[in-house]
Amino acid sequence: MxxxxxxxxxxxxxxxxxxxxxxxxxxxxxxxxxxxxxxxxxxxxxxxxxxxxxxxxxxxxxxxxxxxxxxxxxxxxxxxxxxxxxxxxxxxxxxxxxxxxxxxxxxxxxxxxxxxxxxxxxxxxxxxxxxxxxxxxxxxxxxxxxxxxxxxxxxxxxxxxxxxxxxxxxxxxxxxxAPNSEMDWLQRVVPKAKTSLPNSSVLTERELWDEMIHDYNILGFTKFQAEHEIGEYKSRLREALRKRNN
Ligand SMILES: C[S@@+](CC[C@H](N)C(=O)[O-])C[C@H]1O[C@@H](n2cnc3c(N)ncnc32)[C@H](O)[C@@H]1O
Missing domain, CATH: 3.40.50.150 (Vaccinia Virus protein VP39)
Incomplete structure (x- = not known):
């Protein structure tokens, strides 16, 4: 059967x-x-x-x-x-x-x-x-x-x-x-090895935040929603680091 x-x-x-x-x-x-x-x-x-x-x-x-x-x-x-x-x-x-x-x-x-x-x-x-x-x-x-x-x-x-x-x-x-720094958290979440910026050899936080917005957008969020969600992560992360370092 x-x-x-x-x-x-x-x-x-x-x-x-x-x-x-x-x-x-x-x-x-x-x-x-x-x-x-x-x-x-x-x-x-x-x-x-x-x-x-x-x-x-x-x-x-x-x-x-x-x-x-x-x-x-x-x-x-x-x-x-x-x-x-x-x-x-x-x-x-x-x-x-x-x-x-x-x-x-x-x-x-x-x-x-x-x-x-x-x-x-x-x-x-x-x-x-x-x-x-x-x-x-x-x-x-x-x-x-x-x-x-x-x-x-x-x-x-x-x-x-x-x-x-x-x-x-x-x-x-x-x-x-807890993360040690913004870059510490970002690199574990967005494991990108090299910068994509022309004329630059250093990977920056900005680039990784942008990549997250891009990926959220691809995964179904509107650009506006993606920017909002990632903005929340960014301020929470910065707040957590600030508290930790005080
Ligand atoms: C996005 S679905 C995920 C389902 C499943 N975990 C999966 O991975 O396929 C989340 C579920 O959590 C339930 N949920 C949301 N808040 C809840 C709460 N406070 N207590 C119990 N269930 C909750 C929702 O009804 C929904 O079915």
Whole structure:
């Protein structure tokens, strides 16, 4: 009997791509998800949390392809939660029982308000939402040492440097590390080796900020939005460096 692939079970509608509802319920292609997990070197013994798990694709790939023993998704949108649950229930029990989706706010899990779920158990965490500063403090306070925090190019934290990256993904580990300078952060986020400016031999910060604006534009932001987002990173980074040096 030919069985339909369980991975080919979604159809995103135009409205699912919108930003007004927290972005698409699945952010990445499966190949990209594998690249993200390769970056984290995720394994069977890991405990993976997807904070805002949408339709649960990251959890499904973690459990089915990497054998991850515990995959926990937090999702506040009840429609998305139900779809994710339905998708997971189609898998054999041995796999489905390793995935749990919880219809609650991320803040609830970070503040220990969900019985039986402890974010301190996490060894790999994915963050694909606004890079709000207060989440960084929560990560630092609650995640265990060496826990791997995964995020991606549209959700960067200017206050920390990634330990490693595989575009569009970045990984930091606990304890989180602050950048030493603007260039330090920029070069870890935009690993460009040489200047493209004629008659110049030095790569400047300005060039790397411009490259980020360009890439954001290519990834779907208007030029205006791209400039705004990158401007935010720039002022947050400068503010963090100022505080650190005072
Ligand atoms: C952009 S989607 C990403 C889905 C998934 N992580 C992925 O990588 O494919 C983000 C999801 O987070 C959910 N979300 C946003 N804020 C949340 C919150 N405070 N608590 C729980 N879920 C939240 C949204 O409903 C949305 O489905």
């Amino acid at each position: 030919v069985r339909k692939s369980l991975i080919n079970d979604v159809a995103l509608r135009a409205k699912d791509h919108g930003y007004e509802d927290w972005g698409p319920p699945i952010l990445f292609t499966n190949r990209e998800i594998r690249r993200m997990f390769a970056l984290a070197d995720i394994r069977e013994h890991d405990i993976f949390f997807d904070l805002g798990c949408g339709w649960g694709q990251n959890l499904i790939i973690a459990a089915t392809e990497y054998g991850v023993r515990k995959c926990i998704g937090i999702e506040i949108d009840l429609g998305r939660y139900r779809t994710a649950k339905r998708r997971i229930e189609r898998w054999p029990e041995e796999i489905a029982q390793r995935i749990r989706i919880i219809p609650r706010y991320i803040g609830d899990v970070m503040d220990d308000k969900i019985d039986g779920v402890d974010i301190r158990d996490a060894t790999v965490v994915f963050w694909g939402l606004d890079p709000v500063k207060k989440m960084l403090n929560k990560f630092e306070a609650k995640l265990q040492k060496r826990c791997k925090l995964l995020y991606y190019f549209k959700c960067l934290f200017p206050e920390i440097i990634p330990k490693d990256s595989s575009f569009p993904f970045y990984m930091s580990t606990i304890p989180l590390r």
